[in-house]
Each structure stands twice: as C-alpha cells, then as structure tokens.
Amino acid sequence: MNSTFVSLTKQGAALLTVATLLAACGSTPAGSGGASSAPASAAVSASLAPSASATPTPAGSPSAAVSIAPGASAATPTPSPSPAAKLYRLNKNYDVVPIGPNGNKKVVLLTFDDGPKDKTMVDSLLGTLGKHKAKAIFFVLGSKVKQNPDLLKQIYASGHTIGNHTWSHSQLNKLSDAQGDEEFDSTQRIIRETIGITPVFFRPPNGISTDHLNERYPKEHVLRMNWSNGSLDWADNQHKPAGVIQSVLDQLHSGSNILMHELAWTTEALDELLTKLEALGYGYVDPATIETP
Numbered sequence: 001m002n003s004t005f006v007s008l009t010k011q012g013a014a015l016l017t018v019a020t021l022l023a024a025c026g027s028t029p030a031g032s033g034g035a036s037s038a039p040a041s042a043a044v045s046a047s048l049a050p051s052a053s054a055t056p057t058p059a060g061s062p063s064a065a066v067s068i069a070p071g072a073s074a075a076t077p078t079p080s081p082s083p084a085a086k087l088y089r090l091n092k093n094y095d096v097v098p099i100g101p102n103g104n105k106k107v108v109l110l111t112f113d114d115g116p117k118d119k120t121m122v123d124s125l126l127g128t129l130g131k132h133k134a135k136a137i138f139f140v141l142g143s144k145v146k147q148n149p150d151l152l153k154q155i156y157a158s159g160h161t162i163g164n165h166t167w168s169h170s171q172l173n174k175l176s177d178a179q180g181d182e183e184f185d186s187t188q189r190i191i192r193e194t195i196g197i198t199p200v201f202f203r204p205p206n207g208i209s210t211d212h213l214n215e216r217y218p219k220e221h222v223l224r225m226n227w228s229n230g231s232l233d234w235a236d237n238q239h240k241p242a243g244v245i246q247s248v249l250d251q252l253h254s255g256s257n258i259l260m261h262e263l264a265w266t267t268e269a270l271d272e273l274l275t276k277l278e279a280l281g282y283g284y285v286d287p288a289t290i291e292t293p
C-alpha cells in the first residue's frame, strides 16, 4: 500500500462505510478493527469505490459523516431518500437482513427516537456517530420538530435518515382513524417543510399501529418499523449508561434493530457501546440502503 493510497483512504474514510456496504462483502464489516480501522478492509472498499478518489472529503472532523452529504450533492441534490443501492430489507421481526446472498449479516441498525429536543445531546450523538462512521435513523416527533427545527436540520445535514414517529407520541390504537391520520400526516408535513424530504420510515409509538394506518404505509411508500433490540433506556436503564450497553449486548444478534432515545444516559453510553459492537465485528447499516415499499 503506497502513501498516496493511504492518504486517499484517510480522506475517504467517511465514504468507506458506504463503500463497504456497497461492496456487500461478508468478510469486511464496516467499522471493524477499532482505532486502527482494518487497512485490508479499507483497501478492498476503496478499490471498489472509484468515487472515493473523485470526491475527497475533509478529514479530521469528529463529525466526518457530515461531509458525505455535500460530497454526494454533486451528483444528487438531496442526500435522502437517496438513490443508494438497496442492500437490506426488514424481516418480520424487524431485523435488518441482507437482500443478496453475499450481503454482510453481521450488522446492526441504530435508531434514536423522540427528539429532537436538546442541542447538547444532539451535538454529542452526532459527534459520536461521526467518530464511528455510523449512520442512524432519528425517529422524530412532529411536535419536537416544531420546537426545534434547527436541530432537525442539523441531524439531517449530518447525513442521517429522518423517520416519522407521530406528532405527539400518542398511542395510535387509542385514537380515531382520523386522529391517527393527522398524527402521521402532520409529522410528514412538518419534516418536509423543514428539510425538504418526506420520510420513508415510520415507527408507531410503543410499536403499536392500527389496521387503518397499516394499509396506508405501503401505498405511500413508507416502511413501518418497530425494533428488535431494545436498550431499555426508557425503562429499567434510565440514568444507567452501563445498563443501556449491557441490555443491547444481551440481545445482540445479526441484524439487530436497536432502539435508543435522545436521552442523557444513552448519549453518555453511545461511544462505549459502538466500540464494543465494533470489537465484536459488527458494522452499521446505512438506513439509506434499506429497501422501502
């Protein structure tokens, strides 16, 4: 490996996660190898991604992922929903599974619900995700977007995917169909008005939907998504970063769809959690590569 290549690899580091996923190579989980970041894996990814040399991105920022959106914007005006190749789908258990026979099974999907609420927590979450070159879905509440539009813009500009989690976090089966429609529609609308895209992922509060809305999602090209690995940061692990980490590890399996929230103890736990996942060989699914209806 010559020095030019090493430099390229460093500069294109933010692209490597994507490139590795695009390569869909089971032997090169994205983000594996910890701090030294597996040069062999990087070499494979970079060689498969000619765009890595064509679109150098600023290196050294703790939120390197931010650079992906502007870099990609040369070819695609909006980073999400992007025309990224679809490499994964959800199964009935809400696990993320590779579409192709050679896809990387040892992956997790990171999701953060109930924000955007707090600038300090958002800054920390985005910084940690950027450090680990991980993309996540932020399932936001319309009511919180109304209060904190700039936080939504910040999350989106960092290259993450925005999902709909209703306006008020009301449990949908306790509402009329019309009220349920309004929870969904008003949130789609305010997200569209704030960042210019319409979400393709929806997570009903408490994972409970209705027949009425279940019929709507596929017609409107929206994927309803619960989770398959709960951090319990909203329950037994409140104020317990170590508990958040342990709960995720206890339930860890290939394709884990990990439910977390914008909460202080989760924010505190995230760096160590991701480091442990990587040490176990797990990579991160870019939500943009998940198939939607």
Ligand SMILES: [Zn+2]
Pocket: 113, 114, 165, 169, 205, 206
């Ligand atoms: Zn929630």
